[in-house]
Amino acid sequence: MSFLKKIYILWILIVVASCQTMPPHKNCHVADFKLRGYYNGDCQNAKAHGKGIAIGKDKYEGQFVNGYAHGQGTYSWGDEANFKGQFINGVPQVPHVGCYIADPRLRGKYSGECRSGKAYGHGKAIGIDVYEGAFLNGVLDGNGTYIWYNKDRYIGQFKNGKAHGRGVMKFIDGTEKAGEWINNQPIN
Secondary structure: OOOHHHHHHHHHHHHHHHHHHOOOOOOOOOHHHHHHOOOEEEEOOEEEEEEEEEOOOOEEEEEEEEEEEEEEEEEEOOOEEEEEEEEEOOOOOOOOOOEOOOHHHHEEEEEEEOOOOOEEEEEEEEEOOEEEEEEEEEEEEEEEEEEEEOEEEEEEEEOOEEEEEEEEOOOOOOOEEEEEEEEEOOOO
């Protein structure tokens, strides 16, 4: 297991422990399931609304509207990558050059084929993470290579933006997981 993964697991354990010791806040609903676990902040109609912090698998600190990250804030993914800026209905508004890419972690610069303003065919997207391969209407679909911020990589087939089909996950620590994948999960 890589050093970053060990740190990430330790961080999750600390978050879970802190959530259990901190008083719950008004049972405010947070829409993004990756942010569910602990919420502290303003609440309206049992939904996160106003300034707050939500910690789950990922972390967001900033403005909420009706349970969604909406307005200025900072989103930190579990692998330590983060985005600070504007959010609309939970979607980070990452500045982008080129065709539309659905995955916000891949927004930044796109070069490759385009159809109706969306990545289509073979292309390369460079944002927080990097992907080179096949796209269909702005979504990863076909063969490609996805490289995360922490340098872990998946090489194989994608469907609807997720690892799906034959592929291999190569971790920065040198370990590999090869086989069939369905919706980002290995099945063997």
